[in-house]
Amino acid sequence: MLVLSITLVIFLIVAGLLLYALIRFRHKETDSNREPAQIYGSNQIELSWTVIPILIVVTLFLTTTRVILVTEAIPKPASAMDVTVIGHQFWWEYSYPKLGVVTANELHVPISDPASPTPTYLTMSSADVSHSFWVPRLAGKMDLIPNRVNTMWIDPQATGLYLGQCAQYCGTQHAKMLLRVYAQSPQDFAAWIEQQKKPAQQEFPGNAAATEGQTVFMKNACINCHTIKGTVATGRFGPDLTHLASRDTIASGPIQNTPENLRQWVEDPNSLKPGSLMPAMHLNDHDLDVITAYLSQLH
Amino acid sequence: MTTTPVLEAIDETLETQGRPPLNVIYEWLTTVDHKKIGLMYIVYALIFLVIGGFEAILMRIQLAIPNNHFVSPQVFNQLFTMHGTTMVFFMGMPILFGMGNYLVPLMIGARDMAFPRLNAFSFWVSAFAGLLLYYSYIGGSGLYAAGSAPDVGWFAYAPLTSKVFSPGHSTDYWTLAVFLSGIGSIGTALNIVTTILCMRCKGMKMSRMPLLPWLYLVMSGLVFVAVSPLTAAQVMLTLDRYLGAHFFDTQAGGSAILWMHFFWIFGHPEVYVLVLPAFAFANEIIPVFSRKAMFGYPAMVAASVSIGFISLSVWAHHMFTAGLGPAGNTFFVFATMVISVPTGIKIFNWLATIWGGKIIFAVPMMFMVAFLFQFLIAGLTGIMLSAAPFNWQLSASYFVVAHFHYVLVGAIVFSLFSAFYYWYPKVTGKMMDETLGKWHFWLFLIGFHLTFDFMHVPGILGMPRRIYTYEAGRGWDTLNFIVGVGAIFQAIGTLILVYNMIHSYYKGKQAGHDPWDAWTLEWSVPSPPPSYNFAIEPTVSSRRPLWDLKHPEDPDSDYES
Secondary structure: OHHHHHHHHHHHHHHHHHHHHHHHOEOOOOOOOOOOOOOOOOHHHHHHHHHHHHHHHHHHHHHHHHHHHHHHOOOOOOOOEEEEEEEEOOEEEEEEOOOOEEEEOEEEEEOOEOOEOOOEEEEEEEOOOOEEEOOOOOOOOEEEOEOOOEEEEEOOOOOEEEEEEOOOOOOOOHHHOEEEEEEEOHHHHHHHHHHHHOOOOOOOOOOHHHHHHHHHHHHOOHHHHOEOOOOOOEOOOOOOOOOHHHOOEEOOOOEEOOHHHHHHHHHOHHHHOOOOOOOOOOOOHHHHHHHHHHHHOOO | OOOOHHHOOOOOOOOOOOOOHHHHHHHHHHOOOHHHHHHHHHHHHHHHHHHHHHHHHHHHHHHHOOOOOOOOHHHHHHHHHHHHHHHHHHHHHHHHHHHHHHHHHHHOOOOOOOOHHHHHHHHHHHHHHHHHHHHHHHHOOOOOOOOOOOOOOOOOOOOOOOOOOOOOOHHHHHHHHHHHHHHHHHHHHHHHHHHHHHOOOEOOOHHHOOHHHHHHHHHHHHHHHHHHHHHHHHHHHHHHHHHOOOOOOHHHOOOHHHHHHHHHHHHHHHHHHHHHHHHHHHHHHHHHHHOOOOOOHHHHHHHHHHHHHHHHHOHHHHHHHHOOOHHHHHHHHHHHHHOHHHHHHHHHHHHHHHOOOOEOOOHHHHHHHHHHHHHHHHHHHHHHHHOHHHHHHHOOEHHHHHHHHHHHHHHHHHHHHHHHHHHHHHHHOEOOOHHHHHHHHHHHHHHHHHHHHHHHHHHHOOOEOOOOOOOOOOOOHHHHHHHHHHHHHHHHHHHHHHHHHHHHHHHOOEOOOOOOOOOOHHHHOOOOOOOOOOOOOOEOOOOOHHHHHHOOOOOHHHOOO
16 A cells, blocks of 8 residues: 555655664764764755655645545445444444345345445444444444434455444443444345345244243333334334344354353343343243243244 | 853752751642742652553553453443543643743743742642542542542543433543643643743843743643633533533434544644653753754744644544545545644754764663654554545554554653653752663663554454453454553553652762753753752853853854854
8 A cells, every 4th residue: 555655665764864873973982072063954955854745745645535535425326235324332233224124233235246336335323322333354434423424335345254343432332342244145145135024933833932932022121122023022222133043143243142142141131241231131040941942033 | 060150059048958847848839939830740740650550551451361351341441531531631741741840941041930820720720630530439420439430431422421321420520620630731831831932031032942942832832722622622511411501412412523523623732732842852852962953943943833733733533434524534634644744854853963963872862762763653653544544444443542652652751751861860969870761761662662563453453442352363362462561561661760760869979060961051050950040040142052151162153043
């Protein structure tokens, strides 16, 4: 990158001169006690080391401006996909408004073919305090600021999982507000969308625990904060759980989505993520078991 | 030592020898002498340096290994908030104001500051602000011994500071402490500006004033413009929290961006408020230890003044990721890059001052050499960060943390340590121990580079700042461990400095008036200077009055235009 090479060259030149001067002009024992020649300055020299840096600065500035314009000011292609990102303490809400899908914490996007690009445009805001969306290998960061809408775009060209995390201090659990972006082939992405569009499974033949778990869930305060599409649970304060079991992680990334972790999370979220806003539900062991069984079935 | 007899003090009968301790304490508490106030500033700031450093060590222990449970997330968030606030408001500003308080009148041949009582007032307000901030540990939630320190980060972004997200009083302690510190800073800045403009000795035109007062003039001017909005913003935040105003309350239509503007219109000039005094020390110390006059004095003055002005138009480079849009971003990229020009001029002039000199590597000069290299690197990473696209990637990451610590520690603290060794003989009349000084230098240098060189890398690898822990396997573990080890080196180095200062006070060699064979007025009076500084108002005819006295055959006044 140009900026990097220019700064490196400046460093080598100036540090080299400095080092040379320090060695060459150190005080030696053999020196006479006379003071060295006093030189008070030179307008020509001052002028030269004013003008040359100005030229360098102009070069850097023009290069930078070009990148800014390419990134921020190009029109959005018609083939772009829209995703709305809402930051919460301490998790991410994603919705695909044109596709009718709402999910949390794990963002799925199609990869983009350079011949017919399908970049993903993120429209970003926050439900509480400021957050920042940063997946280093996909793009720079952009803040999610309450009462304000920011936009950015990403354009992954290779499939895979891209990791990142919140980059604007947002409270106690800023550290465990992780980002996971799954870049998928267009076919896999379409399949994922189809599956996410469905309402949650409500019949669990042969799985009495899950059936009972569903009842327990719907009778408890869980439904005040969480949505499970197709049921009475329509809360918006916490993540959408309609397809919870299709996710690899819980609690916005730091914990693997296994039945054991899920059970511990429901029992006491603060034991896994101190400062999490989900309260401990004080359920008995039986209820915890059946709720875990139920949530594990929400594929 | 060559000094001029007319500048000698007459006697020292007003000094405190042999008086009851209570009288001495009373005298310090009620003093309006700029030197005593300066020293109190410095001692108070050093106490906060140790406290803030201790907080840094705790954070580095927590981050040394992944998934550590040394402190809880709540405690970690308090630690970085307190570390940042302490180091900027209760260490950096007071210690530099203290140096300025002590040195400016002596260097311009004045007997005190323009407003001695205001000076004492400013000091005590700042000092109480620091105590107030730390009182939050016991009073933060409003109940005795049930509280805790603020945890909103040192830039306290809205709306995290609103009542909804920060209940209790911990945030109020932060707000009031910063508010009071702001009042103290503005008072001192006013005092310094007036002193420099009105109280220079005979013959000292502005163009003959040493560079240190020049830089303090620019720095104090910046304090007016930069600290005032921050102080006002604290009032607005308090109105939001207690009287239902909605400046920053986004739930009611307030603006989070507004706070960012208020904070950074303070925050970036603040960097220059802190770094200009560091330049000031360099401007005095590098020439003396190179045995040459400062190269390009007018250019240095011009560069300092233009840094002052440009630094007022760069603040939004802290907000490149807030979505200001291409026009705003481009402007602030340009302003930020332009400031590297006058900064570069300074580095070149220091280089030219060294060039052709006879460099004496005493401890002050060793710190200055390190300062030059580190400031060069810090400036260059600064240019990188000024390019907005680079910034989108690296802002709020450990790269930024490393960059600004390179400025704050690598440049400012190194320059400050250099100044300690250089002026300590003037203040106490004793030389500081050279061997201990060299131990301090090398330990601190090694620690600094272990910590802050390696800290750049996790930032590039995607590690954001202000996280209390991280998962293993992202390539951050070893680097963070090295960073932690470096912090311990720095702590030991700093403790050696503190020991050296106490030890040398009792055991140090007598310094005499002018141990470094220097050229500015403060070296013409006894060490320590009497309370009235100058028995007779000095008259100067050049920028280096003592050079003229020592070399009457070849005075500076023949060359200065």
